[in-house]
Amino acid sequence: MGNLIDDIELLTGSETEACETVKVTENKNTGKARKLYIESYGCQMNFSDSEIVASILQKDGFDTTSEIAEADLIFLNTCSIREKAEQTIRHRLTHINGFKKKKPYLMVGILGCMAERLKTKLLEEEKIVDLVAGPDAYRDLPKLIATVDDGDKAVNTFLSREETYADISPVRLNSNGVTAFISIMRGCDNMCSFCVVPFTRGRERSRDPKSILNEANDLFKKGYREVTLLGQNVDSYKWSEVENNKAKLEKSNVSEVVPFAQLLEMVAAIHPDLRIRFSTSHPKDITDEVIYTMSRHENICKYIHLPVQSGNTRILELMNRGYSREWYINRVNKIREVLGNDCGLSSDMITGFCSETEEEHQETLTLMELAQYDYSYMFSYSERPGTLAEKKLKDDVSLDVKKRRLDEIIKKQNQLSLKRNQADIGKTERVLIEGTSKRSTEHLQGRTSSNKVVIFQKQNKAKGEYVNVIIETCTGGTLIGRICN
């Protein structure tokens, strides 16, 4: 797998023209700071990156707004994971064109994975776009904006081997003030054959644990009560003092390595009232140590997102996932043995991957039954340009079959989710209140340690507090209960 990653064209060089520019942070009409409206698509890492972008631009004198009509700059932080994700962005651009007609000074930027995948091509294909910035180029945004102010288009899709934005305090966007994401690493070295992420996010790199702890500590002081540690494969988080500190390297040969289990332990030690979650775990890499660390700390939530993708070993091999059906079952058994049946478990699944037979699809269904997932994110296979599967395998399962198989796994998951929620009726759960229920202002909503949403009467409680809730009834997606002592 190691040599495959070297095939990727990573250090493509900055495509930004270096030029002298006068900085304009004010709207010429209002004389006020220009306003950035940023819309995020795709995974949690993209949402987390948008908070880094907002921070970089606030430091540079821009304001953020949640009203698109007020914006001087509209940025879309995009996703390329499936073809449909990119189509959504193209439709959105047509809509944004309407705003630009009314406000010719409006700047439109594409950030994130689609920017990285398409680079300058985006400017040719979407005339409305002024600026293209890949996931590792956000520090360059002030310069890129200045280039656009000077009447040029601006592009930077340079991928870095070091950038982790460790020193940047994200501006929390659309925050409930209780839960927050913390990126602990960037990129991915796995090269699953269906996946575009290694090409759009570059090489895997881990962030300095000190900066992670500072960010978590700071959030706790501000009243946040839950942090989710983010990475494409958190189990391969690895920080080495020596590798990352050249001065130290000269003095010592001893490598002080911080693996993921230790990082978890360090974040959990911040305060018993700060809950820790993490995502995504990779079945080939999740260690017993991580599972035991979870069991030792009450405040590490008992929930694991462990995407299986397929229940069949031949398909898993074609997907280059690095584990078999048996290996995956063994990991689930270990989780159940150490953390018990109540530990939340969720998955991602792809139907109709290249050459998948009916029997192989059935194995995904039987594996779901074995794993007893609380919920899953389910997709039909979408071939992505440049991936190993696109180069080496035939996308030969018809759209109808992909869709029918997808319907079958969705149906199976709905049954499992309902069954798993029904099993919680009568139990008392510790719930962190995240805010008012979407359906009624008289009700609050929060989550259990196992990541299930719970709705209950408000009484005199408020968000950010922990309450014990006895579960009285449920739907497939929600638990409903009442506060008890």
Ligand code: SAH
């Ligand atoms: N790092 C995570 C996955 C991130 S992408 C992991 O390894 O599990 C999120 C999910 O999108 C994947 O788990 C997969 O189920 C789905 N996905 C990725 N590429 C896809 C493709 N080409 N077609 C359909 N689904 C895809």
Ligand code: SF4
């Ligand atoms: Fe994609 Fe695989 Fe990396 Fe997940 S682990 S981001 S599926 S290459």
Ligand code: F3S
């Ligand atoms: Fe999409 Fe990029 Fe995340 S492709 S899923 S936004 S890493």
